[in-house]
Amino acid sequence: MQEIDEALSAQALIRAGLRNLAAARTVLEKLGDEGLGSQCISLLLSSLARACDPDTALRNLYDIIGSLHRQGLRLHDKLPEDGQIANLTMVLGVSKALGFMMMNRPELVIAAAKDAQHSLQFDVAQRKSAMTEDADKSLAEAVNSMRREYYLQLAAIMQFDAQTRNPIDVQPRVSTMLSALADSALEAALAIAKNNVEHGDSCRFAIIGMGKLGSQELNYVSDVDLIYVVEPVSEEVDNAQLIRIGSKIAMMVQKICQSVIAGVTEPALWQIDGGLRPEGKDGPLVRRLQSHLSYYEQWAESWEFQALLKARPVAGDIELGKAYYDGTRPFVWNASQRSNFVYDCQSMRKRVESLIPAPLKDREIKLGRGGLRDVEFTVQMLQLVHGRTDATLRTASTLESLQALASGGYISRKQAVRLSQDYRFERVLEHRQQMWELKRTHLFPGLGKGSYGGMERVREITREELDANIDLRRLARAFNIHSDELVNRFDATRREIRKLHQDIYYRPMLPISAQTQTDDIRLSREAAEDRFASIGFADPQAAMRHVEVLTTGLSRAAKINRILLPAVLEWLGQGQNPDMGLLGWRSLQERFGTGSQYLGFLRDSPSAAQRLCHILSNSRFLGEALRKSAESITWLGADEQLQLRSQMSLRTQTRSTVERFADKPAGFATSIRAMRRHEIERIGLGWMSHAVSESECLQGMTDVYDAILSAALRWAVTRQIDQSKAALAPANIAIIAMGRYGGSEVNFSSDADIIAVYEPKQGADSHEANLFALHVIDDMRLVLSGSVSVEEKIDLDMDLRPEGKNGPLVRSYDSCREYYRSWASTWESQALLRARFAAGDSDLGHRIIDDIINPLRYPKSALTDDQISEIRTLKARMESERLPRGVRRERHIKLGKGGLSDIEWTVQLSQLQHAHDIPALQTTSTLEALESLRREGLINVEDADNLRETWIMCTAARNGSYLWSGRATRADILPDDVYSLGGIAIYLGYAAHQGQRFENDVLAKMRRCREITNRLFYGIM
Secondary structure, eight states: HHHHHHTTTHHHHHHHTOHHHHHHHHHHHHHTHHHHHOOHHHHHHHHHSSSSSHHHHHHHHHHHHHHHHHHTTOOHHHHHHHHHHHHHHHHHHHHHHHHHHHHHHHHHHHHHHHTOOOOGOOOOOHHHHOOOOOOTTHHHHHHHHHHHHHHHHHHHHHHHHHTOOHHHHHHHHHHHHHHHHHHHHHHHHHHHHHHHSSGGGGGGEEEEEEEHTTTOOOSSSSOOOEEEEESSSSSOOHHHHHHHHHHHHHHHHHHHHHHHOOOOSOOOOOOOTTTTTTTTGGEEEEEEEHHHHHHOOOOOOOHHHHTTTTTTEEEHHHHHHHHHHHHHHHHHHGGGSSTTTTHHHHHHHHHHTSSOOOOTTTTTTSSSSTTTTHHHHHHHHHHHTTTTTTTTOOOOOOHHHHHHHHHHTSSSSHHHHHHHHHHHHHHHHHHHHHHTTTTTOOOOOOOGGSSSSSSSSSOOHHHHHHOHHHHHHHHHHHHTOHHHHHHHHHHHHHHHHHHHHHHHHHHHGGGGOOSSSSOOOOOOOOHHHHHHHHEEEEEEEEHHHHHHHOSSSSSSHHHHHHHHHHHHHHHHHSSSSSSHHHHHHHHHHHHOTTTOOOHHHHHOOHHHHHHHHHTTTTOOOHHHHHHTHHHHHHTOOGGGGGSSOOHHHHHHHHHHHHHHHOHHHHHHHHHHHHHHHHHHHHHHHHHTSSSSOOHHHHHHHHHHHHHHHHHHHHHHHHHHHHHTTTTSEEEEEEEEHHHHHHTTTOOOOOOEEEEEEOOOOOOOOHHHHHHHHHHHHHHHHHHHHHHSOOOOOOOOOOTSSGGGGOOOOOOHHHHHHHHHHHHHHHHHHHHHOOOOEEOOHHHHHHHHHIIIIHHHHHOOOOOHHHHHHHHHHHHHHHHHSSSSSOOOGBBBTTTTSSSHHHHHHHHHEEEEEEHOHHHHHHHHOHHHHHHHHHHSSSSHHHHHHHHHHHHHHHHHHHHHHHHHOOGGGGGGBBOSSSSHHHHGGHHHTOHHHHHHHHHHHHHHHHHHHHHHHHHHOOOOO
């Protein structure tokens, strides 16, 4: 007894890792009373010192001994060797759940302590035999026997894993054993299922393991991904019977493995997931072999071929499973030739990552950034890209594949070692978390507020808080380190995995002379071309030449490019046109020279560099605009610089321009037009960088046009005064904005619809005032739309003036008033719904709006049937006459069926009818008027929502089309090719290469909009 007391000193208990010393001493003393000698207790304390949770292990050991006593059994009789109790203790310290199961399962205690049946040495046949021994008994007996055997073998694997001093070293073998155990369990489940399904023997049935089971990398508790293949045993079984019998067998297999069954006392094994089968969960549960192959040939998406990489026949009909495996291999190894293959797979990976709830993002061991899935994704992409021509890469296991990639020269051996070590470390984290409660989890222990961080920022948690975290302490003891060390290692591993992905996939795409690490490798030219093509480059050879030019030499620019280009290539590959993006990157350097500071700015601001790559690979217009000003690139570093400029700021600039070029038409024209280009660039950059919204773009462009027209008018007035040598202008002039310009809905490609009105000053000659105003407007048109500058012109459209193209360019106030009072057509009243004062004399402008325009556009009397008919007839004529030749009506965003014109005319007709009585409708904005119509019940909610969504979508598509192609003449037309549609779709929030989806969406919206227009505008019910 004295020896036991010495063994139970406080120092000895602390060395054993026990925290509750009083409780531990009491339990150990009771164990001594039960017959455990001092030597056994010392050995027990030694094993507790290595256990993940010594307190739980000791408590559960005591409870198990008590439970055995109640069953008339003694632990020493079952485990006569002291080392066996130590083995048992290690398992109890790593799995609380298995300890609970042992309370009434003595055979499980033995399996965890000494693996009495030597299952760790089983070959496939022995494991299958042990698992299927009672498959022909009743369902409950057979399932109980199978599940019991599964947990016996699982306990033996846990014992092997738990007693290993470095679990990272044995992790691959543990996963292989777990996979073999699952294979045999599925074999047994299939045998039981066939015995319990009528005519089950008439169906050849193969189970294909996917995911971690397929690659023999299974966890302790995972969803097991399966695909089922069936064929008839004889021709007497028709297809319908085969599918019905096969489905019943598959459902029975799943029930046996995962469900509660009457009479079955043993717990379920794991959940089966059939989501990777053709058509996913919407597809049939079982298929014949040819049906599988036909699906992969015609319908499968890129990620499905990535999933097939790990497919392996695991149970059932061997020949059928092999036929499935052999039949799917060509699809797997040719998948990288599919358009946008790597991009599609990357998009799926990002989507999965984005779905992780924010509180769990930095705790996810499997799916989070720098997690297991990142390692697997990196390896699989390299396999699929290069495995088409290199058969040595056609392996399923992640670690085997890493070794093959290193041996083949596709990654460096140092990178392979680091990534392998990181992967096995995270797999052990995952295993230990699952073992504790035998539940499926991939989460690092919760750290309270410290659960956030670890990648870009430090976790906010103290060492004391970490030491007090019991779950974290238990996990850290698996690696024989402290809690804070484990957190640091976990975060460092995640960061390294994230960095290695870029280093492994993208850095070898640089020439060997441009690589920065001594252990980097050089890809063959063919392998490099494959890799460039895999990330979306249509001309890999040209891309390689660009990269070589950018990184060659000793210049500052070459040195910075060697640092930036791996990330740049990745970011460009995420765009619609990586070739255009890389050419744009090179053009910037050639334009601004190797000594420019912009590259240093991009090196120091990765977010700006990423934004620039997004812009260069998705916008021809902005790519060309950026080459005219290095300053614009620096805007990408801060959202504040991409915000809309205030009207005061714009007018300050234009005022200076007017003063500087008072007598220089060419200089003024160049400066004022360049300002528009510059502001389109700023607003476009802001829109693409999500710093400004679509509606802000429209308002921002409207403000720019207001400032430009105001400046052009002021410049022209000053010039005419100077030329006429007059002291003052003989007339005041006002510019009235019309159309989308009047509605503050200016697109990047919009012209400026205006009406010019003058009023002679008191005492001035009316003829002289008329000539003055006409010359001013001519000068305005010269500097904005004329050929005096090489800068792109700003079109002034004055066709909406009184009498249209046949009327004078500028009218007096009195003439306007008389015309609109006596001669205006109904369509002109409609056109004036968008009129607002834009530039010039404010008093004159507002009198025009209040005294002339408002009474006409907001009439007191309702429209007559003839007036409504006139509007409808004009609309129909416009659709047929103004549509460009060769353009199909449904593809014109503005004039086509369901396009912007349909929406605007429908809204405007209601405004003409109701605006006088409903002040809220007295607005030039289409969306504001539409909302008022909805609010007043004049348009139902569903119709209003559809019209609003279509208007927003078509307006964004016009802006996107202009930025994508740089061609204003094509901005209103939906391209026919999916590639260009994909470029436009980027601006509407779609991922790259989603042109077909965007086309389907926008055309569906426009068709529905046309139905509403027919009903509300044309009166066709």
